[in-house]
Amino acid sequence: DTAVSQTPKYLVTQMGNDKSIKCEQNLGHDTMYWYKQDSKKFLKIMFSYNNKELIINETVPNRFSPKSPDKAHLNLHINSLELGDSAVYFCASSRGRNTEAFFGQGTRLTVV
Amino acid sequence: GENVEQHPSTLSVQEGDSAVIKCTYSDSASNYFPWYKQELGKRPQLIIDIRSNVGEKKDQRIAVTLNKTAKHFSLHITETQPEDSAVYFCAASPFSGGYNKLIFGAGTRLAVHP
Numbered sequence: 350d351t352a353v354s355q356t357p358k359y360l361v362t363q364m365g366n367d368k369s370i371k372c373e374q375n376l377g378h379d380t381m382y383w384y385k386q387d388s389k390k391f392l393k394i395m396f397s398y399n400n401k402e403l404i405i406n407e408t409v410p411n412r413f414s415p416k417s418p419d420k421a422h423l424n425l426h427i428n429s430l431e432l433g434d435s436a437v438y439f440c441a442s443s444r445g446r447n448t449e450a451f452f453g454q455g456t457r458l459t460v461v
Numbered sequence: 462g463e464n465v466e467q468h469p470s471t472l473s474v475q476e477g478d479s480a481v482i483k484c485t486y487s488d489s490a491s492n493y494f495p496w497y498k499q500e501l502g503k504r505p506q507l508i509i510d511i512r513s514n515v516g517e518k519k520d521q522r523i524a525v526t527l528n529k530t531a532k533h534f535s536l537h538i539t540e541t542q543p544e545d546s547a548v549y550f551c552a553a554s555p556f557s558g559g560y561n562k563l564i565f566g567a568g569t570r571l572a573v574h575p
Contacts, residue, residue: 380560390548392505392565404560439504447493447512447554450563452504 352376355440355453362430363461369426370456372440379445380404381423383415386437386455398423430460463488463555467566475574480538482569484551487532493554494527494534495563500547508549509536541573 355372362368374381382405383395397405401417412428423440440453464487474480486494495510511518511525511534518525522541527534538545548570552563 390499390568392550392568394562394564397560397562399560405562446560449495449507449510452506454504 353453361459367428374442378442382441384439435460463564465566471570473572482536486553488555490556491553497550498547
């Protein structure tokens with residue numbers, strides 16, 4: 350059973366388009382995250398939700414809008430895609446503070 | 462905000478040798494320090510973590526040490542094997558309104574040569 354799954358795995362799109370990435374976890378965790386991994390492998394937190402409530406927003410452009418319909422799902426919608434948005438986006442979940450974060454398999458976004 | 466520095470950025474060792482990766486953090490309120498391993502094209506996965514009330518933790522060939530005074534923590538891998546080849550990330554969890562917020566180091570690419 351996949352603990353944290355995200356779709357799609359690959360996404361190639363043109364500049365200016367709008368796209369969404371979906372994430373689901375079946376671990377019963379209360380907290381979910383989006384991380385961005387750039388071409389240099391640097392992992393940076395973007396957002397965190399706890400029980401559907403946004404608790405961390407790391408000065409991400411307004412073009413990025415997360416949505417959590419329930420605590421098992423956290424989606425990421427990106428408007429007006431730019432070349433610099435190309436990266437691997439990881440969804441993750443954890444039971445709470447100072448506990449292991451389980452990562453999804455990642456979505457490789459390429460903006461052309 | 463919290464900043465985590467990780468060294469070295471690349472590390473090449475012979476099979477059977479030991480590997481050491483070091484990290485420093487800036488926020489003295491951080492109290493959770495996990496280490497993640499990321500194989501090529503795969504997701505990061507936790508290999509070991511340590512909390513601030515412990516100075517050292519060991520799990521088979523992997524050990525982590527923490528010096529809270531100096532704000533340093535290190536990963537030690539003994540008897541390295543080719544399958545240890547991957548990118549390793551340290552992280553620190555600063556207090557952020559009571560919620561988890563992992564700040565990652567820049568990663569160390571470890572290559573173990575047979």
